Amino acid sequence: MKNILTPFEKINKNTKLFISLGWVFVVVLTWYLSSMGERHLFPSPQQVFQGLAELYNEGLVVHIGSSLLLCFSAIIIAIIISLIFSYLSTIPLVQPVAKALSKLRYLPLTGITFYLAILISDARTMQIWVLVVFMSTYLTTSLLSMVNSIPQEEFDHARSLGCNRWEVLWEVVVKGRIDYVIDVIRQNLAIVWMMLVTVESILVAAGGLGFLIKNSDKFMNHGRIIALQIVILVVGLLIDFVLDYLRKGFFRYSKI
Amino acid sequence: MQYTSQNTLLYVENLSVAYGDKTIIKDINIVEKDTVRDGSVTGQVIAVVGRSGTGKSTFFRALTGLVKPTTGKVLIADTTTDSIDDAKEVHEGDIGFVDQKYTLFRNKTVYEALQFALRNKEMSKEEKDKQILTYLKDWGLEKAKDQYPCELSGGQRQRTAIIEQIFCSGHYMVLDEPFSGLDVGNIQDVKNAFKLITESHEFNTIIYSTHDIELAVELADSIYVIGYPEIDGKKMPYGSIVKHIDMKALGIAWKEFGLEHLDIVKQIKEVMLQS
Ligand SMILES: Nc1ncnc2c1ncn2[C@@H]1O[C@H](COP(=O)(O)OP(=O)(O)O)[C@@H](O)[C@H]1O
Numbered sequence: 001m002k003n004i005l006t007p008f009e010k011i012n013k014n015t016k017l018f019i020s021l022g023w024v025f026v027v028v029l030t031w032y033l034s035s036m037g038e039r040h041l042f043p044s045p046q047q048v049f050q051g052l053a054e055l056y057n058e059g060l061v062v063h064i065g066s067s068l069l070l071c072f073s074a075i076i077i078a079i080i081i082s083l084i085f086s087y088l089s090t091i092p093l094v095q096p097v098a099k100a101l102s103k104l105r106y107l108p109l110t111g112i113t114f115y116l117a118i119l120i121s122d123a124r125t126m127q128i129w130v131l132v133v134f135m136s137t138y139l140t141t142s143l144l145s146m147v148n149s150i151p152q153e154e155f156d157h158a159r160s161l162g163c164n165r166w167e168v169l170w171e172v173v174v175k176g177r178i179d180y181v182i183d184v185i186r187q188n189l190a191i192v193w194m195m196l197v198t199v200e201s202i203l204v205a206a207g208g209l210g211f212l213i214k215n216s217d218k219f220m221n222h223g224r225i226i227a228l229q230i231v232i233l234v235v236g237l238l239i240d241f242v243l244d245y246l247r248k249g250f251f252r253y254s255k256i
Numbered sequence: 257m258q259y260t261s262q263n264t265l266l267y268v269e270n271l272s273v274a275y276g277d278k279t280i281i282k283d284i285n286i287v288e289k290d291t292v293r294d295g296s297v298t299g300q301v302i303a304v305v306g307r308s309g310t311g312k313s314t315f316f317r318a319l320t321g322l323v324k325p326t327t328g329k330v331l332i333a334d335t336t337t338d339s340i341d342d343a344k345e346v347h348e349g350d351i352g353f354v355d356q357k358y359t360l361f362r363n364k365t366v367y368e369a370l371q372f373a374l375r376n377k378e379m380s381k382e383e384k385d386k387q388i389l390t391y392l393k394d395w396g397l398e399k400a401k402d403q404y405p406c407e408l409s410g411g412q413r414q415r416t417a418i419i420e421q422i423f424c425s426g427h428y429m430v431l432d433e434p435f436s437g438l439d440v441g442n443i444q445d446v447k448n449a450f451k452l453i454t455e456s457h458e459f460n461t462i463i464y465s466t467h468d469i470e471l472a473v474e475l476a477d478s479i480y481v482i483g484y485p486e487i488d489g490k491k492m493p494y495g496s497i498v499k500h501i502d503m504k505a506l507g508i509a510w511k512e513f514g515l516e517h518l519d520i521v522k523q524i525k526e527v528m529l530q531s
Contacts, residue, residue: 156322157359157417161373161424162349171372176363253362253404 047223048230055212055227064235067208070124071196071239074131079185081136086143090169102144105137109198130199135192142184147173179247179254186243193236209235259504261289263333265300265461266428267343270328272494273311273318279494281311281318283485284328286497288478290459291504298510299454300461303472306482307528311495312465313356315482316430319463321348335426335459352421352429356436358413360405366392366416367401373423391419395449411442418449427459434464435471443471450475469524473517477509478502481524483531491531498531499524 003009004019011019035044043051052060082101089098112133113126120126150172158168200210209232216224247254268286272279291298306312317323319330332350334342344350361369370388377384392398395415400408408416414434421429434446453460466472472479481499485492501520503509508516 151359153355153357153359154362156317156353156355157361159322159348160320160351160353161420162376171361176361178363251363253406255406 043222043226048227049223051216051221051223051225051227052231054224055231058212059207060212060231063207063209063212064231067196067200067210068235070127070131070200070208071192074128074135074196075185075189075192077128078132078135078139079181081132082139082143083181085140086147087169087173089144089147090173098140098144102137102141105134105141107137109134109195127199131192131195134195135188138188138191139184142188143181146177146180146184150177179251180256182243182247183256186240186247189239189243190236193232193239197232259291259293259298261504262292263290264288264331264343265290265333265459266302266463267331268319268328269331271315271318271325271330272327273314273323274326279326280314281482281495282492283496284315286480288461290333291477292458297455297458299457299459300478301450301454301476302461302463303476303479304463304465304482305467305469305472305479305524305528306465306495307531308467310482310484312482313432315495316353316432316463316465319346320351320353320430321346322353332428333459349424350426350428352425354414354417354421354429354431354434356433358410358417360413360417360420362405365402365404366397366408366412369416369420370423373420377423387423391422394452395419396445410437411439411445414438414442415445415449422453427457428461429453429463431462431464433466435466435468447475469521469528470513470517473503473520473524474513477504479520479524481527481531483528485531499527 003011004015031042031045034040035042035047085094085098085101088094109130113130116126116129116133120129154172154176155168158172163171196208197210197213200208201214209228213225213228216228247256264287266286266288268284271284272282274280288300288302291300304312304315314323318325321330330346331343332346334344361372364372367388370391371384374384374387379387392401397412397415397419400412400416403412405413405416418429418431435443438446450462453462464476479501480497481501482495483498484494485496485498501524503520506516506520508514508520511517
């Protein structure tokens with residue numbers, strides 16, 4: 001028992017499970033305790049379940065679907081843009097452009113929304129492009145650091161096998177690092193997922209989880225808000241898990 | 257042992273490499289000729305020894321055309337022409353290079369990597385397949401055929417890297433520290449590999465670096481010591497060749513390791529400590 005308080009101590013599987021269950025118990029207990037009494041901080045579990053049921057009846061599944069669709073459309077466009085710039089960043093002429101794109105992540109959201117609103121009239125398209133602009137900057141940042149961290153030996157190895165520079169780019173950077181791209185998407189997904197909800201609630205549009213949050217805010221319905229937060233968290237974690245699973249499943253050599 | 261020196265195979269003249277303002281190696285001159293012995297195919301084995309940081313890796317990168325020399329040139333025999341004396345400036349891909357970490361394509365299995373190494377050879381698919389399988393068998397890699405580099409042991413990775421270079425490049429092969437981090441069995445494997453390579457063609461030339469002076473003296477027929485040269489009593493901040501030992505001329509190349517070899521080891525160690 002003393003072992004679980006010792007730094008760097010290796011513990012067995014059962015102890016691990018025991019510790020996890022202990023923490024879950026603590027969380028649930030805290031929730032119950034803090035939702036008792038008059039001025040409670042959290043809604044009680046019953047209220048949350050009730051909120052969840054309400055949400056379900058209002059078409060929660062459709063809203064999740066809508067959010068996922070928005071998310072994937074944006075990711076696909078953004079990853080294509082970022083990949084092109086990151087791969088081409090190995091060319092001296094393109095490198096400054098790629099670096100600049102990555103720096104744009106410090107731009108505030110409002111400025112971008114303003115200009116996109118002038119260019120695009122359709123709300124859905126606009127949502128997608130706000131996300132695309134944002135994600136491209138973050139994805140490019142991660143992809144650039146992926147390209148930069150490839151050891152010189154790998155380039156030398158390809159060159160010593162008679163690859164010309166374009167083949168080196170193709171073999172070492174593009175083909176040799178596909179699994180990293182999936183991981184980059186996965187790591188940036190958290191930002192996107194957070195942004196997605198914001199983007200959906202800023203713009204009046206075709207539903208989605210952000211729309212639901214905005215709606216619940218209005219009624220000050222605590223149960224609903226917490227239920228939604230949990231749903232969003234769980235869906236986000238699920239995507240994370242699926243991407244990691246895909247990477248490991250498709251790329252046996254992938255040990256990141 | 258009787259031998260004659262014929263065509264020049266490697267000619268390095270006045271070579272220097274600088275990164276920015278910092279000169280790493282300078283004034284490197286090497287002439288290595290084809291060694292011919294009656295009754296046997298004799299390739300060349302050249303060892304480069306020197307303390308860490310003296311520029312051995314940099315020298316190898318220049319030798320293999322991976323880095324452009326700041327001054328000077330590296331010439332190798334052009335074996336694609338009919339004339340035997342043709343020389344050409346080295347270009348990346350001409351000389352095989354196996355680095356210290358035995359780098360491979362992380363996304364290719366052993367078999368795929370070897371296929372890739374043969375991609376430009378004019379052979380039918382069946383011939384390539386046969387050649388790969390033969391090598392895998394000879395080099396004890398049959399079981400590792402479909403494994404990725406991250407699933408291979410150090411020795412297996414190194415052998416794969418060596419076969420890749422045999423498949424792809426001509427008669428020259430540079431190996432940076434091929435004996436480091438290997439166990440007794442693996443070291444024997446590499447020695448056998450050297451033998452296989454040098455006995456398969458007259459022109460085949462192996463250039464390798466090592467920290468194990470005994471292994472340099474035992475295997476090589478020509479040894480270069482790289483260190484910081486002393487000019488007018490002042491030690492220079494760049495690496496250069498401070499001693500060359502021609503084991504052939506001394507008559508102790510291709511012989512069992514003996515007292516004469518031990519003497520050479522002692523000499524080399526002294527030079528290395530001084531420079
Ligand atoms: N790309 C580089 N840029 C600047 N300095 C380098 C570079 N590569 C190597 N050096 C320097 O060159 C010197 C020789 O390194 P190296 O050739 O690796 O020596 P060795 O292989 O003998 O240990 C070291 O001082 C190292 O810091």
